[in-house]
Structure formats: structure tokens, C-alpha cells
Amino acid sequence: MEQGSTNVNIVSRTVQPQRQTIRNRVAFLEKRTPVYASVLGVLGILTLWEGLARIQVIPPLFLPSPSAILAAGWQMVTTGEVTDNILTSLMRIGTGYAIGAVAGIVIGLLLGFFRWVDSVLTPVIYSIYPIPKIALLPLFILWLGIGELPKFTIIALGVFFPVVINTYAGVKQVDPILLKAAVTFGSKYFSVIRKVILPAALPTIFAGLKLAAGNSLLLLVSAEMIAAEKGVGSMILHYGNLMMTTNLMVGVLILSMLGLLFNRSLEWLERKLLPWK
Amino acid sequence: MEQGSTNVNIVSRTVQPQRQTIRNRVAFLEKRTPVYASVLGVLGILTLWEGLARIQVIPPLFLPSPSAILAAGWQMVTTGEVTDNILTSLMRIGTGYAIGAVAGIVIGLLLGFFRWVDSVLTPVIYSIYPIPKIALLPLFILWLGIGELPKFTIIALGVFFPVVINTYAGVKQVDPILLKAAVTFGSKYFSVIRKVILPAALPTIFAGLKLAAGNSLLLLVSAEMIAAEKGVGSMILHYGNLMMTTNLMVGVLILSMLGLLFNRSLEWLERKLLPWK
Amino acid sequence: GKSAEKQGNSAEPANPSEPANTKPAESKSVSLALLKFTSNAPLFIAYEKGFFKDEHLDVELKWFDSANAVNVAVASSSVDIAAAGLTADFYNMIAQGQKMFLVADKGREEKGYAYSALVLPNDSPYKSVEELKGKKAAITTIGSTNHYSIARILENHGMSSKDVQWTPMNSVSGVVDAIKGKRVDFGFISEPNVTKAVDEGFGKTLTWISDEIKFQSSALVFSSKFISDRDASVRFLKAYLKGLRYYYDAALTKKDGKLAQGPNFDEVLKIITKYTGQPEDVIKKSFPFIDRNGKPDIDDLKEQIAWYAKEKLIVKTLEVDDFVDTTLLDEALKAAGN
Amino acid sequence: MRIVVENVRKQFIDTNKREITALKDINFTIAAQEFVVLVGPSGCGKSTLLNIVGGLLSPSSGEVSFEGLQGNKEPKLAIVFQEIALFPWRTVYENVIFGLEEQGASKEEQQEKGRHYIEMVGLTGFESAYPKQLSGGMRQRAGIARALAVEPDLLLMDEPFSALDAQTRTIMQEELLAIWNRTRLSTLYVTHNIEEAVYLADRVIVMSRRPGEIKNIIRIDLPKIGRNQEEYRLVFERYVDEIWQLIRHDAQEALKEGD
Amino acid sequence: MRIVVENVRKQFIDTNKREITALKDINFTIAAQEFVVLVGPSGCGKSTLLNIVGGLLSPSSGEVSFEGLQGNKEPKLAIVFQEIALFPWRTVYENVIFGLEEQGASKEEQQEKGRHYIEMVGLTGFESAYPKQLSGGMRQRAGIARALAVEPDLLLMDEPFSALDAQTRTIMQEELLAIWNRTRLSTLYVTHNIEEAVYLADRVIVMSRRPGEIKNIIRIDLPKIGRNQEEYRLVFERYVDEIWQLIRHDAQEALKEGD
Ligand SMILES: Nc1ncnc2c1ncn2[C@@H]1O[C@H](COP(=O)(O)OP(=O)(O)OP(=O)(O)O)[C@@H](O)[C@H]1O
């Protein structure tokens, strides 16, 4: 066989076309696009939109131009309308989120730790989960009146479910080997919970908290359907009723930005609390 | 050392208290609750609820009793009201879901395959994602009228986002080792997509489809806020407006059951399509 | 006038058994749920001009977006008083055991006073109610005053509520947009939106509701909690009556069968403008009718209940005596005189 | 002191609801300061047995007991798993002192012993690193330090090195032996690797599969240190061969089975 | 035919933006029907080199080429990874014929070769099983069958057995050798395990780390079959020792590094 290969070798040396270089065939996996591409997309769409609005192909009532939205937004900022509404909404989201998150984590942990609680309550929670909160608005008013309470409740419910489900899942997904290790080293029941189950479930709990952040903003609009004079949600509803679409879009823009901010804050907190991730 | 152990052995044989049996210290991890526990929870809550309603602690308007809800539900079934509304809603959900899912998968795949599309469109999609659809209801009416189109659109949007994001993530998460294997065995670009990326992304796409199923039901109520005479969502709104809370709860119950059904069907489909999972 | 009223009030002999009347009444806080409608003018006036304060009532206005929410709020005693729309949900809550009390008129359709109308898109070919058969009607919701009025008008023209395609838009603005966008054949609109539709040129009136039917469409409603404080209730009604008459005399008086501007007209106009946020010249075109003595049209209430029951929009029929209490009004009237 | 495993039997119910016997008639003892290694083909019940001895699983019948423990105190156990069972949210130091913490040792004792055992496994300088910042070999060293720190009456190790690459493994085996020589803990060690077994064990327990029974117990008559030297090579290889012949058929069977 | 690796150098930019040289001055050839094994400590660049040869990574400089390939056709490559790189959604049979499918072979050819190579690796009867239903050893057999089925000009294997348990690994090594003897494919094989290298290789390329360079190329002068027999044991051990001495220091260094 050495012979065979040597033969071929000689042929290739003399004829040369017999030499084939290996090329990287997965180079396409590594291709990169320039950084400006991502800015380009957003800018492009904004320009197109502005252009369409300027030449009045689409009437401004139907789709206000970005510049008009910004101008309206700026004006609403200077009159203090925006700040006022944002503060009110932040208070509602903050309270509702806090209630929902704490309740979700506590009940999630109970579900995770105590099998009886788990068996009894989990089916109940899963069957209430998919009910659209907006369908229950009239009942919320009946039950909780028209003050801040029903608003907190709606937001808290939207936060509660993802948090409780993730907390529960986090507790259940703890690697049994870690539990076994802890027990072998002498940990007792509550020590196992505090030193193993809780920290192990934290990343999953955080994922729930992030999901919940999105939900809390979605439900803000529903919550502020109930007799709210202030708040970003009620502002959106108000301008929607008046068909002042430019101002409506300002509200929508604020919601998006709040969502972004909320998400970033949670990510920052996660990095602080879970340095070992 | 053999000696040492023999000594101790003799001691233990004579004195006996020196013998310590090892017990399972993680038995608590394996404790089970009886099967009836989960039924118990739901039944318990229903009974409590019925009881409270019967002794009129809570007025029936505030919280109709389960038996009243069932009775109303049965009556609405016999008049054909329920079937009619369910069929209309199913048609809307079906169409909206189909449009949203197909668009989501197609665009998700494009985002995943083509880096330029990715760079340009992904930021756009992520910034539109968190906008609550309900805030845009007035605009939807302006843009699309009050027929079926805006209803389909709202549901489709609710379905589109989780599907597009999951499809994209699914494509991006394909194990590079599988791509490398395929390329080594001679797969060309489109073959890699069809034979590796698509099947590898399928489970993640399915997860998106399941999330979307929940969303489509949540948004049904919002969609049917727009000039809908029929449909489960409009039925809920109708009875909410009339403050006929018992019938309202029938609607809520139907939504929960639709959610369950939808989820089960998708799980069944998943098992059929992904036998290798 | 203010001080005179006050004196009249403190000297009021009607109910000597009530201790609150003998000593100077301590200030009571009262929450009032209402929408930004012109028909709430008496309340705006009483509030703005301090009539409530004069009665030692510390009234807090709670603004709502939906009539349904106003009714639910008063039914559950979340607020003390509501400027309520008499809609199916109102009767339903009572039918299902909720206690609340209709105490006074707060707006009705009365011939000669144009307030709500059937409005057509501007290029609509229809000229009569009869032609609306089988057409699409924009309303807020089923069981609302919109729905009720149109259905009753249809019945008066030999049709039934099944003869049009109801299109519930879930909001007043939705109804206006549906007509504006020609997405429906007609719709129910109240002032000032009727004026706006005509002025902006996208709509025209087919007929005014008050030309077709009588309809007690809204009322002052007390929660069961508030009405138990009989003294405060009467005092509230006194202030209300004062506002109501101030409004009536300014805006609803007729000379030679035609509406004429009464005393304080400009002031009343300003107040309404302030509280509804609508432009003056739009407000000016039409004022909703309210009985000068606040007497509700009990017969019409009975008719409404019968109709809703027939249409199966309320869970069961009910007696007006269960929820109407005019004794308070009578007491207040006695004190107020004419 | 010694650990006695008597008539241990373990049955599981598998996913098809059939009863399978994982262990049957298991009898052996571990003397004080003895290093016992369990070898056997995949699925013969090595881990099951180790878990039963460690009090992490109940035997279906039979029992495991400690005899002649001083002062009648609870036996102290420590375990090292194949999978990196370090707590990811604890630094190396916090992991190592975990057992001491749970036993209520004083802060000073924790610090002293922590430092001592971290040094013993050669991790000085990495005290405040999180597990994910370490290589596989270093993680397993931390796992060993955590086990040693409680100074257990019995040390249990379930394939501690099987996730490491061959070269790291060789180095770790040498280190383990050196450490063991200083501590002389009674040890039950599970491995698939026959060379490793012969290299480390005082006695090798060879198991068979379906049901898992003890096939043979082989005493390794070689000096504890330096078994890899040239002079012992032939005897060493003979032990390896002897055990491989006992296992080979079962191992081939095991390979044919699905997961 | 032979494969020529000429002056290959590879630099990476690591997470701290520093440039690290993974490979430097790599020169060697693989002759037709030659089995070349790469050994070296963790992180020395073995996988990087194998990926460059397989066309899955571009060298920073230098090149890899096939000389004297018949008919000037594209060289056919096949690869077996450590990680189970079978397509989970394909059955064993569908996995094995993947390469044939991609080369446009006819259905008959696919069936014939599929059956042939499935039988060769001993998986007959498991054709329609999905990978997750197989044990680790069987999965790797399917991976080998998939690679053999395309009858490649060069077979690449990156630590194919390192995830298997010791006993399964021993069995698989024997089987691989038997199969290789029937097919005699030019092979580049990466491993950490020095015994495995000496057991399988015609030539062992020993690499050093930081930067990854070739330390030595050792020809194994033992008959290809039966190297584990008693008579060759001493020579075998000498090769193992020689290589271990070349690597030992680097391996200890590698162990000290974080992940
Ligand atoms: N919880 C369980 N339920 C059912 N069967 C089990 C369970 N744990 C183990 N088994 C079965 O018991 C047998 C022994 O398993 P065990 O894990 O102890 O083997 P092992 O020797 O450690 O194998 P390996 O070498 O692969 O780690 C196997 O057949 C396994 O499938």
C-alpha cells in the first residue's frame, strides 16, 4: 500500500492538477454583518414611515408620522402631562408587580416544597391561569371597587402566574444530586431548602420575573380601563377615544420604552444577584 | 488495621449498642401524595365556593355559584347560543392563528438564515413586540375597518410574535456540531437548512406555537371588542355589559376549556410530528 | 341668592326628628361617579357654584370612561352616588339582589328637546326609519340606551329589534368612527357628537330620538350605603335641585315654543364647557332635557323593564318600588319650594 | 470500626411497571482505613449500592450498619459524585466548608480546615472562584476537598474521575492516592475502569449484572504506593486481566442495551 | 494518494480580545491507508487541527491538501465526533445513509450500503431506532457506520470514545480496529488516551500546548492486530511511557487552568 500511495504521489508532482486544497466549507456560518446593519433597519423603517406620512399617502389620522409623534411627545413632556402619567402608572405597576411577585414566589415555593400543597393547589392554579383578565373587568369592579385596588390586582395577577409557575418549576428542577450531596453532608430539611433549593431555583425565578415584567405593562392598559384619570394606559385610552392618534402613539411609545427599561433593570439585578451564572 | 477492625467487631458483638444502622435520609424527596389529592383541591374549592354562594355570604351577582354557572351554561348550550359563539370564535382563532403562525415561522426562518435580514429586522421586531395590542384597537379599526379583518389581525399579531421569536431562537440554537457533520458529509446550503436546521428547530418552534395558543385566546376578547355580534369574547363582553355575571362566567369557563383543548391538540400533534423527542 | 338659600335650608322644618338638621350638620364626604356628558350639567353647576358645600357635603367627582362601570360602582357601593345610565346592566344588578336607589331624573328624551339622534353617513340614501330594515346599526353595546332607543323606534315603525344588524362598538367613539368610516348604515349618537358629525360633514340626522319616543335614559342613583344616611341624601338632593333649576332656567326654558337663552346662560355654558372639555359652540347647540323638579318618569321605567324582560336582556322582571325612592326628592322639593 | 453490608437486595419498578432486581444478596464489610473498590459493567447496580450505603436510597431488604463507632455518635459520611455536584452558587471555599457549616463547626474551625484541605488538593489561590470558572479536574479536586473537610467515617466516591480526560485522570489518581495516604479514610469507590480499581484498591468487589450480584472479591496484594512501577507491572496486569475476564461478557451485553 | 498538512498556523481572538496562537508550524502527511493519531494535553489544539483538515475551520496560514486523488474529484470526507453528532430526528438507518443521500446515491445503493455498514458495526435489528433509544456505545457505532458508509478518502475522528465508560471503550477500540482492517481508510484520530493511541496508530503525533506544536511523531512498530497480547506488552508499555513523559508536564499545566 505504501507503493500505491507513492505512485499517486509521483503522478501528482508531475501533473499538478491532482492537488486539491481543502477549503473551509462552513465559512458561511461565521459570516458577520456590519454593526450599522441593525441601526439601518430601524432607521430605514422610520424614514419610510416619515416619507409616507409626509407625502400624505396615508392620512395622518391613520398613521401619524414619527416626527409628529416626537413633537407631540415633546409637547406633552413640557406640559408635565407625560411625567404625571408615567409616575402614576409606575406606582401602579410597582405596587402590582411587588404584590404579584412576592405572592408568586411564596406560593411557588410552598407548591414546590410541600407535596400536599402541590397536589391540591397546582391544578387550581393551572386552571385559573389561562383566563383572560380583561374578561373579568366587571367582576373586579364589583369585588374591589374602582380605586387603586382593582388596578393593583389586575397587574398583580398578570405578574403572579408566570412567577408562581416558574418558581414552582425552579424548585422542582433542582438537580437531585445537589440535594443528595447536601443531605450527605448533614443538611437538615430547612437547611436544604435555604442553602440548596432556593439558590438553585433563583435563575428560573428570575426568568419568571422577566416574563412578568412584560405582562405587567400589557395589563396596565386593561387595569387603567377602570376609572383611571391618570396613567399611561388611561392616556392611551383617552386619546384613543378622542381619535387623537398622534398622542395615542406617544403613549404607545412610552409603554415600549418602559418595557425596555424594566427588562434592563431586571437583567442588571440578575447579574448582581447571581454572579455565579 | 485488620486487627483494629476485628477488635471493634468483638466489642460490638458483645455490647451491641455500638451498632448503627444507616437510614435513608432523602426519603422525604420520594414521598408521594395520593392521586385523589389533586381532585380534592379542585373539588374542595368548588364546594367551598358553592357553599359560600348558597348561604349568600357573597351575593350571587358578585360570585355566581358553580351550580348556577353550570345550569346557565347548559341552558345556553340547549338554545344553541354557545355552539354558535364557539364556532364563530374558533373560525377567528383558526384563521388568525394560521396567519400568525405561518408568518411567524416564515419570517423566523428568514431571520435565522440570512444574517442581513437578521440584523435589519430583529431590532424592529423586538421593539414592536411589547406594545399591548389593546392600545392599538382604535388604529386597527381605522386601518382595517370593523369586519373580520381587524379581528384576524389582532389574533394573528398575538400569535406571530412568540412564533417568530421562537423560530428564530430555534434556528440559532441548532447545535453547530450537527451543521458541521452535515457539511462534512457533503450537504450544500439548502440541504443543510432543510435536513438539519429545520428539524432541529422544530421543538423550539412548537414551544412557540403552544405559547401562541394561549395568547390567541387572551386576544380573542380584545379582538371581539371590535363590532362583534358573535363569538365567545363578544359573549363575555355582552354579559359583562349586562352585568349577567353567571353567563359571563360561562364564557370564561368556555375560554378555559378551549385553552385546554388547544394545548392538548398541539401536544398530540407534537408527539406525532416529533417522535424522536 | 346664596345666603338666602342657606337660610332657607337651616330653617327647614320638614324633618324635626332628624337631629342632623337641628345642629349645624358636620361636613360629610360623598363620592359621585359620572361621565363627561352634558346631561350632568346640574351636577357640574352644583359642584362649581358650591351648592354641595352649602349643604356641608364634601363631594368628590370620580370620572369614568364607561356608563357600565358607573353603574357597577354605585351598585357595589364603591361610590355613594352615580349619574347612572338606565341600561340593562342597571336593572340586572337590581334583579340579582344588589340594592341601589333611583332618586331623581337626570336626563330624558322629551319631545322638543333634541339630544340624541339616529345619524346616517352623509351620503346615505335613506330618508325614513322604515328603510333601515335589515341595515347595520352602530351602537355602544347591546342593552345600552342606544340599543333600547333604536329598538323602540323600530317597534313604533312596525319592526322589531331583530330587523337590524346590531354592531356593538363598545365605545361612543367607536360608534362615531363607524359612521365616519361608513362601516355601518346608521348609528345612535348623542350631543355634542351629533353637532360635530353634522359640522364636520360626515353625518346627518335621520331623526331625533325625542321626536320618536319618550325615554327616561338616565337618573341619579344612590348606593344603599349612602341612602341610609337620609339626612345627607336629602341635603344632596337639595343641592342637586338647585343646580338643576339653575341649569333648567338658563338652558331649557322656552319662549313661544322655542328654546330661549335664560338667565345665567353664559355662566352655565362656561361650566359645562369646563367639565366636558367640549368647545362652547358645540355645547350651545343642544341641551338635554331634565325635569325641572327632578321627577323621574316611573311609567317609562316600567315600560323599559317590560321591554328588557321581553328581549331576555334582564334575568328577571322587577318592580319599580324595589329601587325607586322618590320620598327623598319630595322632601327636598318641599324644602326648596318652586 | 467497620461498615457491614448485610443481605442487601434492591428492586425497582421500571417504566413498563415490571419489577427489576438491581441488587441481590449483597454482603461485604469495609474495615477501618480500608479502600474498597466496586467494579462492574454498566447497569450492574454499583451506584445503587453506593447510594444505599450512603443513606440516599432504602434497600428493599437487608441493611447497612456501622459497627464500633466511638461514642455511639451518628456516623459521618461524605460523598464525591461523577457529576460535578459542587454548589454552583458557592465559591470553592464556601463549597469546601459546606459540611462543616452543617455540622455547626465554629468559624475558626471552618477556616482552618477549609484552608488545610484546599491546600491538600492543590487549590490554594482559587478559594474565591466559582465552580464554572474551574476546569473539570479542578472542580473534582474541590469536590474531594469538600468531602475530606468533614473528616468522615466513610468516604464514598461514585466514578469521581470518569468525566475527566485520560491524562487528567491519570494525574488525579496519583493525587488521590497521595491524599488518601495522609488521611487513611475508610473508602468505598465505584469505577468502570479496571486499571483504576487495581491501582487504588485494597480489595476489589467485582459485580455481575441482571441481577447485580457480587461475582468475586479480589484482594490486591501490592504495596499501596507505587503500584505503577515497572517491577509490579506484570502482577498488576494479571489483576487487570483477571477482572476483565470476569466482566467482559457482561460488558458486551450492557453495550447492546438501549438507554 | 496522501493528505499533506503544510505550515498550518491558527490564531484565535479570545474573549479578552487577546490573540492566542492555537497552532503553529504544523507539518505532516497522512499516507493512503494510514492511521494517524493525534495526542496531546487538553487545549493543545487537537480539535482545531482536525477541524482544519476537515474543512470546518480556515487556517490562519498554511494549507491542507489532497495529492493524487483519482479523477480529480472532490475529496470525500467523513467525521466522527465525541459528542453524539447523530441527527436525533433520524433513525439509525436514516443517519447511516445521510452521506449517501447527500452525494445523490441511488435508493438501491443507499439500501445496500446502509445495510452493509449497519451490519459491520453490529447494529442489525436497530435500523429504525432513534438515537435517544440507544446506549452511548451503540450511538457511537451508528456514528461510525454513518462515516464509513460514504467510503471517504479521509476519515476523521475526534475523541470518538471519550464519553463512553471504560469497559465499553475497550470493546469499541477492538471493534474499530477490526472494522478498520476491513476498510483500511486513511484516518486521522484524536485522543487524550495514550494507550488508545498506541493501540490504534500507525503513527502517533504528539503535540505540545501554548502554542500547539508538534513535539514528536512516533511510528508504532507493532503488528496492527493483537497489540494487546502478552508478548507485545513490554514494547507497548514503553511506547505509552515515552509519550506520557512527553505530555505529562503539559497535562499538569492544563489541569491548573480554568474553563
Ligand atoms: N430509580 C430507578 N428506577 C428504576 N430503575 C432504576 C433506578 N435506578 C437504577 N435503576 C436500574 O437499576 C440498575 C442498576 O443501576 P445503577 O445506576 O446502580 O447501575 P450502575 O452500575 O451504577 O451503572 P453505570 O455504570 O452505568 O453507572 C439499572 O438496570 C438501572 O436501570
Ligand SMILES: Nc1ncnc2c1ncn2[C@@H]1O[C@H](COP(=O)(O)OP(=O)(O)OP(=O)(O)O)[C@@H](O)[C@H]1O
Ligand atoms: N473559537 C475559538 N475562539 C477562541 N479560542 C479558541 C476557539 N477554539 C479553540 N480555541 C482555543 O484554542 C486552543 C486549542 O483548542 P482545541 O479545542 O483545539 O484543543 P484540544 O486539544 O482539542 O483540547 P481538548 O483536548 O480539551 O479537546 C485552546 O486554548 C482553546 O481555548
Ligand SMILES: [Mg+2]
Ligand atoms: Mg453508576
Ligand SMILES: [Mg+2]
Ligand atoms: Mg478537542
